[in-house]
Amino acid sequence: MKLTMQLKKNSYDIILKRGCLKNLYQFANLVNRKVFILTDDGVPAAYARTIADQCSDARIYTIPQGEGSKCLKVYGNVLEAMLAFGMSRRDVVVAVGGGVVGDLGGFCAATYMRGIDFINCPTSTLAQIDSSIGGKTAIDLGETKNIVGAFWQPQVVLIDPDVLATLPRRHFVNGLAEALKAGIIADPELFALFEKNTPEEDIEQIIYRSLRVKKHIVEQDEREQGPRAALNFGHTIGHGIEAVKGIRGRRKNGLYHGECVALGMLPMIEDNSLVKRTRAVMRALGLPTRAAYDKQKVLEQMRHDKKGRGDSITVIRVPGLGCWRADKIPMAELPTLLGIEEE
Ligand SMILES: NC(=O)c1ccc[n+]([C@@H]2O[C@H](COP(=O)([O-])OP(=O)(O)OC[C@H]3O[C@@H](n4cnc5c(N)ncnc54)[C@H](O)[C@@H]3O)[C@@H](O)[C@H]2O)c1
Ligand SMILES: [Zn+2]
Known part of the structure; x- marks a missing residue:
């Protein structure tokens, strides 16, 4: 199933299909550019690997699971890793995880070099149902949630319900x-x-x-x-x-x-x-x-x-x-x- 978010120049497709994680390459350009894959250590590593296997030059970066990672420190670490990977304005961030990874990954994409491409592959029900579409990205300051962020629409959202099988x-x-x-x-x-x-x-x-x-x-x-x-x-x-x-x-x-x-x-x-x-x-x-x-x-x-x-x-x-x-x-x-x- 496909839905298209109609937002004029910010429009994008939402692909919903069992097993589609291995087919991201059909919906996005993953070759001849650097692909920075953000995931967390609670998400089975195989999912990020599946994306990396479709890219010509990928780096997987794994953050600790949990809301605590939506913080300035982890945000800074991710940006530094993106810079160290040599990412330019034409490269792309792919989030593979729940709402935490999606919100943080989207905010990194929104702010690195004033904004680069972002792809969301949500893996929790919350992210598949809600947080991966809509373009809100953010991190927390202490216990104040989502207080620093940006509206930044993804290029494509790829939803594979099969990955929910491993979700608690x-x-x-x-x-x-x-x-x-x-x-x-x-x-x-x-x-x-x-x-x-x-x-x-x-x-x-x-x-x-x-x-x-x-x-x-x-x-x-x-x-x-x-x-x-x-x-x-x-x-x-x-x-x-x-x-x-x-x-x-x-x-x-x-x-x-x-x-x-x-x-x-x-x-x-x-x-x-x-x-x-x-x-x-x-x-x-x-x-x-x-x-x-x-x-x-x-x-x-x-x-x-x-x-x-x-x-x-x-x-x-x-x-x-x-x-x-x-x-x-x-x-x-x-x-x-x-x-x-x-x-
Ligand atoms: N941007 C938005 O519009 C929006 C909307 C609602 C919520 N949110 C944000 O989303 C966050 C919550 O998202 P969440 O509920 O997905 O939490 P989460 O990202 O912390 O994921 C929940 C847990 O499940 C694990 N996990 C994820 N996918 C898995 C899988 N397929 N198999 C096994 N484990 C898996 C993660 O490692 C994590 O431990 C909050 O920070 C909230 O503010 C954002
Ligand atoms: Zn909500």
Whole structure:
């Protein structure tokens, strides 16, 4: 299956096919130029090797797995390795990994020599469903996520669902939260796939339909000035929880991004029967529907959220399956949203 992200001169193809990792050469020029392959030590090394085998001059660079690698130090190390490899403006960075490798690799490509080609080969469900398309690249500063970054669109995104076979179950499910999000805001048939409860079997359709939702939204709003806000469904509270509970990989009992988004979606659904159905889907998948977190601290965090504008904050609400609405609400209403009774 192929989707094309239509962004005028920044347009690119998204290839989704089992086994396609070994066919990247059909979609991108990998000869007569240097190919810098970024991966991490949790991703089976064979995947990066498969890409390297298709290139005339490749270098594989492996960073430590986990969110901690999206930092200035590792960013600097990667840039130095690119320079040492002798990369010029006509060369290319290929990310082979989850969202961490994709975000960091994309940011390196965006900034090395003021921007060189970037190819994304996402290997986690989260990256295949969500983070690999849309052109957002970033690193963190300390615990402040994605605070330094750039919009930088890839040349091509190559999605091979076969690589998910090696992904730990919890990561597989974590990424599905973003697909569930896409289904709830824009695609009832995608939601129905989740109610079938055979995600492994339906994974290609789940990825395809999620990407279609995101593509449609990003095409309308490449730089997040309007409709793209819909993708933040579940994220306003989700980011608050993420900041307070800590990101797993950084903190021992932390939660993964998708898990926080799942928790953040439930209070934003207005239709009670849809809340019940969503909760049932989450339970069946093994996503958290309740987690112990300090609501006051989450509230504080949301008040500092970068989407907060003065006295109000924009949240995405879902009145019913397949539709959404952006609501600007006064900061004073946040406690109610979280179910906190304040005096
Ligand atoms: N750019 C965006 O639009 C966007 C959107 C959402 C999330 N993100 C970012 O994505 C990141 C999270 O991405 P993630 O959930 O993919 O985490 P991740 O990149 O840390 O990958 C999860 C773990 O799975 C391992 N892994 C990846 N693919 C594997 C495979 N096929 N087999 C075995 N192990 C594999 C990795 O080594 C890692 O340990 C966060 O930093 C988040 O901010 C970015
Ligand atoms: Zn997300």
